[in-house]
Every structure is written in C-alpha cells, then in structure tokens.
Amino acid sequence: MTHSGSYSCKVKTGNWFEDVLCEDAKKKERGELVAQKVDFLKENILRPVNLTVTVDGRLHFGNVVMLVNMGGEKRECSAVSINADINSVRRSPSPGIQAPCEVSAGKGIQACVRTAFIITSVDGSPEGSTLHFEQSFALKTTSGFAGGLYLTSDMKRLEKCAKKSRLQEVTLDDSGSFMSWWKIVHFEPQERLEYEGQPVPANVRVLIKHCKTNQALAVLGQHVIWTPYDNEYELTAHTFLNSCRGEEDNNHWILCTSRSEGKELVILNHPQPAAHDEELTQANPDI
Structure with a gap:
C-alpha cells in the first residue's frame, strides 16, 4: 500500500x-x-552613503571616508570594501553584517554602505578633532546594516593568513582591540620625520600602517578573488618596497571625502602624483 x-x-x-x-x-x-x-x-x-565634506581640507575623527587605491600596472582603481555574502548576514535582532567578515578591494568606486568607513578615535581624542600623522585611530564601518565593525589585522600565522597570497590577513571584527589600530604615514619616506604630528590632509596619497605589526595596508592586483559583487582584488597588510626603499603604489591610499558643491568624490579628478606636494601645501598652509 x-x-x-x-x-x-x-x-x-x-x-x-x-x-x-x-x-x-x-x-x-x-x-x-x-x-x-x-x-x-x-x-x-549597496545603499548610498554621504561621505564627509571637508571644509578645511583635513581629516577629522568622525569623518566618513572611502579608502581608495588609484591603481597601478595591471591593476584598476579600487576601494576597501566589505566582502559579505549571504552567510555573513544575520536576521536577528536586526538585519546586518556579522563578525568576522572578509574585506576586499572592489573596483566599484561609489560611496555606499559597503565602502564607507568612519575615522574613529582610540586615544580619547574628541569627535571632530584633527587626525595627525602617526596618530593611532580605528576604521569602523557605519552603524546599522554594516554592523559598526572594525578593520582588523594581526600577525600572519599558518592557520590565519590571506587566502591567496598567504600574507597578513585583514578582516572586519567587532572587538575594537589593539589589532584594529592604524596610523597614517606620509607616503614619501624622506618627508616622514618632518610631517610627524602634523594634520593629515584629505584626498592625498598616504600610507595606512597597522600599529601592532607595522605592515602597510595593501591591494594585490595579481590576486583576484570572486565576490558576489564582481571579481575583486585581495586586500592584505604587507609593505611592498621598491629598490629605493620606498613603498610601492600597492600601499598608496587616499582617504577620500566628498565635494562641498555635491556628492561627487574629490578623487574623481584623478590628481597626478606630481601635483601631490602642491595639493598637500594647499590643504595644510601651516606645514
């Protein structure tokens, strides 16, 4: 039957x-x-986010920025992005990204929940105060769906490293510990001592170094990973030096803000490297 x-x-x-x-x-x-x-x-x-409009041309605690690498040989312009898939989303108590979560360097240069980070104080500096070269800070995703997670890294270990390059891993975590502390360093090695302690200008090339390991945030054009958004580059913390002991463009980042007259990103003008010193002087007349 x-x-x-x-x-x-x-x-x-x-x-x-x-x-x-x-x-x-x-x-x-x-x-x-x-x-x-x-x-x-x-x-x-992918919901749009308004980046901070910098009035004085400097970066401040509480600013909402994008971390953009302008690209290089065989590498397109890209931005640090939350690499969340459907398994990274929690439904309760409210929908959002849960930690730990991966990051990547996405080619979609648009200000949205996925690419927006908040410059966050770790030393008691009040919100709105100026960020200085070599000063420790954290990079935090926006609240709400992005979960307010911290860009975090730690020393490379056999069981914990970047998947493709096997270099030092960079992820998003909710702990806010010392592993999520970073600092801004002038991209020109000969100028670093002079600029130490000076205000950091927005929208110019800098290095973002991890405080614990002293490795610089880097995008790897030769290591492409698949994400739900597109084929993107692997992100790691590793300092790439050229023959002159200067960091390669893999380590060069722009903390990008919005234009005062609209939502257009400042870096859409794609300033040339040769104009960097002039821009830095204009942004910081006291330097």
Missing part, C-alpha cells in the same frame, strides 16, 4: 515535483530563497 508522504521530495517518488514546488513556495514566503537573500544583501549593502 502506498502511503502519502512516506518519502521526501529528494527521493523523487510519488508527487515529488509538487512537493518541491510547495517547499519553494514556503521558502519564498519566508524570504529564504537564495536569490531573495542575495537581493536583500545587495539592496542594503
């Missing part, structure tokens, strides 16, 4: 096709289909 429901739909016996459709319908009602989860993730993480 045949009994209805004696087998699951995976066995493909009886009315298995109808059972599959019924189960899919129930999942759809609950928003549990993979396509629905992907749409939900992208809808929230």
